[in-house]
Amino acid sequence: MAPIPPGGAAQTGELALINNRIEKLAAASIAAFIVFGFEYSISQTNQTTIAEGQYAKIVDSLWIRAASGDIKFKDQVEPSKKSIIEMGTQAIPRMLTKLNTRDAREMQTAIDIFKGIGEPAIDPLSKLVNDNDPFTRRTSIRCLEEIKNPRAIDPLLTVVNHDDFRTRAAAISALGSIGDSRAGDAVMKALIDNNELVATAAAVACGKIKTGINIQLLIGALMHPYYGVRYSAARALASIGEPAVQPLISHLDSFPESKGAEFVILALGQIGSSKAAPVLEKAIKSEQWTIRAAAAEAMGLYKDNKFHKALNNALKMETQPLVKAKIIKALTVSGSGNGS
Amino acid sequence: MAQTSTPANYDSFQVALDQALAGLKMNRADLKLRDDYVEKDSYRMAQVDRFMSEPLDLLTKAAELLDADKTPGLIYPVFREYPYGMAVKPRVYENEPAKSLFAEDYKGNKIDSATLERLAFFMRRAIRFRGDPIFNEINRVRYDSVLTGYAILLEENAEDEFKSVEQLDSIAHYEEDWTKKLVELTRTVDPEVAAIRCLEFLDVFSDSLINTPGEYSFEAEYVEFDTRFGKICIGDSTPQYYYGNLFIVIDYGGDDTYNIIRADNRNMTFIVDYAGNDIYNMPNERFPAFGLGMNAIVDMAGDDIYQGGSWNLGAGFFGGGILWDKKGNDRYYGDTFTMGAGCFGYGILRDDAGNDTYEAALYSQGFGFTQGIGILQDLCGNDRYFAGGKYKDILRYADHYISLSQGFGYGIRPYISGGLGYLIDKSGNDTYESDIFGQGCSYWWSTGILADGEGNDKYLSYQYAQGCGTHMTAGCIYDGSGNDLYSGKGLMQGVGHDRSVAICYDACGDDNYVASDLSQGAGSANGIGIQADLSGNDSYIVKSANNTRGFGDARRDYGSIGIFIDVTGKDSYAGGNGADSTWWSGSNWGIGLDK
Numbered sequence: 038m039a040p041i042p043p044g045g046a047a048q049t050g051e052l053a054l055i056n057n058r059i060e061k062l063a064a065a066s067i068a069a070f071i072v073f074g075f076e077y078s079i080s081q082t083n084q085t086t087i088a089e090g091q092y093a094k095i096v097d098s099l100w101i102r103a104a105s106g107d108i109k110f111k112d113q114v115e116p117s118k119k120s121i122i123e124m125g126t127q128a129i130p131r132m133l134t135k136l137n138t139r140d141a142r143e144m145q146t147a148i149d150i151f152k153g154i155g156e157p158a159i160d161p162l163s164k165l166v167n168d169n170d171p172f173t174r175r176t177s178i179r180c181l182e183e184i185k186n187p188r189a190i191d192p193l194l195t196v197v198n199h200d201d202f203r204t205r206a207a208a209i210s211a212l213g214s215i216g217d218s219r220a221g222d223a224v225m226k227a228l229i230d231n232n233e234l235v236a237t238a239a240a241v242a243c244g245k246i247k248t249g250i251n252i253q254l255l256i257g258a259l260m261h262p263y264y265g266v267r268y269s270a271a272r273a274l275a276s277i278g279e280p281a282v283q284p285l286i287s288h289l290d291s292f293p294e295s296k297g298a299e300f301v302i303l304a305l306g307q308i309g310s311s312k313a314a315p316v317l318e319k320a321i322k323s324e325q326w327t328i329r330a331a332a333a334e335a336m337g338l339y340k341d342n343k344f345h346k347a348l349n350n351a352l353k354m355e356t357q358p359l360v361k362a363k364i365i366k367a368l369t370v371s372g373s374g375n376g377s
Numbered sequence: 378m379a380q381t382s383t384p385a386n387y388d389s390f391q392v393a394l395d396q397a398l399a400g401l402k403m404n405r406a407d408l409k410l411r412d413d414y415v416e417k418d419s420y421r422m423a424q425v426d427r428f429m430s431e432p433l434d435l436l437t438k439a440a441e442l443l444d445a446d447k448t449p450g451l452i453y454p455v456f457r458e459y460p461y462g463m464a465v466k467p468r469v470y471e472n473e474p475a476k477s478l479f480a481e482d483y484k485g486n487k488i489d490s491a492t493l494e495r496l497a498f499f500m501r502r503a504i505r506f507r508g509d510p511i512f513n514e515i516n517r518v519r520y521d522s523v524l525t526g527y528a529i530l531l532e533e534n535a536e537d538e539f540k541s542v543e544q545l546d547s548i549a550h551y552e553e554d555w556t557k558k559l560v561e562l563t564r565t566v567d568p569e570v571a572a573i574r575c576l577e578f579l580d581v582f583s584d585s586l587i588n589t590p591g592e593y594s595f596e597a598e599y600v601e602f603d604t605r606f607g608k609i610c611i612g613d614s615t616p617q618y619y620y621g622n623l624f625i626v627i628d629y630g631g632d633d634t635y636n637i638i639r640a641d642n643r644n645m646t647f648i649v650d651y652a653g654n655d656i657y658n659m660p661n662e663r664f665p666a667f668g669l670g671m672n673a674i675v676d677m678a679g680d681d682i683y684q685g686g687s688w689n690l691g692a693g694f695f696g697g698g699i700l701w702d703k704k705g706n707d708r709y710y711g712d713t714f715t716m717g718a719g720c721f722g723y724g725i726l727r728d729d730a731g732n733d734t735y736e737a738a739l740y741s742q743g744f745g746f747t748q749g750i751g752i753l754q755d756l757c758g759n760d761r762y763f764a765g766g767k768y769k770d771i772l773r774y775a776d777h778y779i780s781l782s783q784g785f786g787y788g789i790r791p792y793i794s795g796g797l798g799y800l801i802d803k804s805g806n807d808t809y810e811s812d813i814f815g816q817g818c819s820y821w822w823s824t825g826i827l828a829d830g831e832g833n834d835k836y837l838s839y840q841y842a843q844g845c846g847t848h849m850t851a852g853c854i855y856d857g858s859g860n861d862l863y864s865g866k867g868l869m870q871g872v873g874h875d876r877s878v879a880i881c882y883d884a885c886g887d888d889n890y891v892a893s894d895l896s897q898g899a900g901s902a903n904g905i906g907i908q909a910d911l912s913g914n915d916s917y918i919v920k921s922a923n924n925t926r927g928f929g930d931a932r933r934d935y936g937s938i939g940i941f942i943d944v945t946g947k948d949s950y951a952g953g954n955g956a957d958s959t960w961w962s963g964s965n966w967g968i969g970l971d972k
Contacts, residue, residue, distance in 0.1 A: 268936055
């Protein structure tokens with residue numbers, strides 16, 4: 038019995054059909070390559086003599102190579118991407134049709150190409166951020182993220198409450214990468230999204246936007262049940278820097294061994310403010326080994342050797358192997374000693 | 378049927394794991410993955426989702442698989458949570474006399490009553506199976522399309538390495554079109570039906586008559602007659618040559634040769650061979666002859682040779698396949714989708730004794746594709762497993778071959794979730810060899826487990842192996858005891874890549890681990906990778922210090938989780954992080970403990 042082929046029409050001789058179809062498709066592609074091939078396209082893309090429709094064929098031919106993952110064609114990947122990028126606005130209409138791909142390699146290729154094309158692609162990409170096709174929607178958002186132009190903020194803000202959490206996460210991530218404070222409210226709201234991936238994207242975005250970000254909200258995120266949020270919030274606080282120091286110290290003073298205290302300590306270490314020295318020196322004497330480990334790690338992040346004495350004293354007393362390792366590493370990295 | 382098996386040294390593992398997580402500022406709740414990083418398709422198996430959300434269940438599942446032979450009914454526990462679990466319930470057959478089942482086809486009186494009952498065992502099930510509506514003409518074209526389509530998705534061509542970029546691209550897009558069409562087709566047909574019906578044939582493992590070789594009285598020379606399902610043959614204790622469209626063969630001895638020729642699909646073949654060194658030549662067709670059908674071979678004794686080609690030797694493709702060899706040093710040869718492979722069905726290859734050799738190219742030796750379970754279960758003997766050597770991995774290398782075998786689960790990214798592939802070897806000093814993808818590994822929303830109970834074993838592979846998950850999926854290698862060797866290049870020995878989870882767990886023995894990079898407890902692209910060795914004096918060698926032994930990288934702006942655990946023993950380390958009786962943390966999201 039013959040299978041129903043992809044086109045749906047009844048056909049007989051299934052094996053012959055399959056083989057013929059593959060060969061025909063291959064032959065058609067080869068023909069396209071011969072006419073609108075690699076060398077040709079590179080040399081001709083800037084000439085106005087090429088008809089509009091032919092750009093699509095050139096893009097298609099280059100696209101096969103640009104998105105190829107096969108090891109033997111790897112040398113053709115970057116030159117093909119470059120050729121499409123050099124086509125600029127003429128490549129955009131055809132490239133937009135590639136955004137519905139579900140193939141991860143093709144997605145990344147499209148993102149690389151639109152990043153290269155840059156500003157002229159913003160408007161056409163912005164029209165797709167609400168597309169019904171989830172892959173078109175999310176990949177267009179990722180393209181805008183890479184272009185990093187504030188003109189994309191308004192269209193991106195239209196999808197931060199999208200039903201699809203993956204779209205929300207992509208939009209928040211893109212807004213963070215653009216880094217404009219106009220997106221601050223949306224990003225902070227996303228920090229308490231019930232989906233942990235959206236919240237993680239929001240924490241990351243907070244660290245990139247910085248201006249106007251509510252520090253207490255980020256400190257609260259250090260206790261989030263998902264590690265992605267906790268780590269990202271700590272890094273965001275570190276990125277905000279000095280304005281976050283006192284709130285972090287106050288929090289640690291009030292709740293020295295609370296859930297999330299390790300991340301408060303980590304953030305303080307990443308900031309590297311001398312104001313935090315007393316709380317870190319206190320933390321390295323904590324009864325909780327995880328707090329001591331965090332303190333040792335934080336001390337190791339300081340550029341000077343102000344914790345030389347505290348670390349050495351701690352090392353003499355320490356028995357927990359991870360804390361010991363972190364103290365030794367801190368002493369070595371900060372130049373406070375050889376850690377022996 | 379509820380049964381709980383505990384992995385060896387599990388308590389000490391859990392203590393160490395909690396300490397490692399605390400060292401990473403994490404807890405057990407962080408050791409979870411979602412089931413919806415992409416939109417869920419309708420093929421997702423519940424067990425796959427469970428392993429994603431509860432990764433340690435991979436270990437209890439591995440222990441359970443090793444204990445499966447202790448349970449009456451043998452393999453039933455494996456199907457306890459199978460989507461078709463309810464169908465395992467035995468259904469009552471009408472009490473029709475065995476003889477009347479064959480009255481139209483056989484008028485003689487040479488067949489004794491015990492042999493008749495053996496024939497009836499299969500005949501009753503075959504009649505019920507073929508009475509299902511999936512076999513009527515209205516459904517035939519649709520089911521054929523689904524079956525052929527899935528076979529094409531699994532078909533590889535050794536000539537691909539010579540094709541141009543355009544040819545490969547067009548083939549890729551053609552397959553993508555096929556996949557989309559198959560997704561549509563399986564909305565209108567129920568491809569699980571055949572698998573559900575075939576579950577009744579699992580009784581072959583527990584049927585007392587089938588399994589009592591000494592109690593027969595067939596003394597006639599040879600009996601053969603045709604039925605609507607194919608040829609029925611009964612052989613005495615002399616060597617026989619069985620050829621053609623065999624439906625049921627009962628053979629009581631002699632060194633026999635089987636040449637099974639089955640055209641088209643929907644076939645059923647059942648063989649019970651009680652003694653002799655036998656040779657089985659299975660149908661060698663491009664598409665599965667037992668697709669939407671069922672085949673079972675039970676060979677009770679002798680050193681046998683099985684030449685399976687593709688789609689055979691315990692392969693269930695929209696149906697079921699059982700190959701059970703109870704004694705002897707046996708050799709199994711196959712190509713693709715073989716030796717315990719399932720797709721919309723189940724495939725079981727069980728070998729109870731002897732030093733056996735298993736050689737295949739691809740999708741084999743415990744391979745689960747979409748909505749399928751593939752199990753290779755070897756209970757004892759020093760066995761050798763080889764998978765690869767035929768289809769080049771043209772995507773990554775010029776000189777390596779894809780295996781996707783030896784406890785491997787596989788789905789079609791990004792359209793169709795995969796199945797469950799289990800390779801279980803209970804004892805013996807075994808050698809496992811794969812190349813790219815194998816040995817407790819999986820790809821795209823599926824699960825692969827390699828569970829080895831005892832013996833000094835060698836695990837050899839090049840990449841993506843020995844407890845590895847790639848792209849939102851789960852993989853596990855579990856070794857209960859023995860002094861073992863794990864060797865390969867990278868992405869192995871407990872590596873979860875791209876929101877996958879993978880565990881490499883060795884409960885005891887003096888073991889050696891060799892790898893180059895991204896191995897030995899590594900998380901990549903938001904994955905979770907755990908390597909745990911719970912006792913013994915072990916040695917660890919890596920080439921790269923940057924991404925091994927408790928390493929988690931940053932992707933999508935946050936971390937992956939990599940945990941390395943060695944509990945007890947005097948261990949040695951070469952290259953990379955780690956030393957005996959120390960803890961270390963070389964990356965934000967990675968940690969190593971040697972206790």
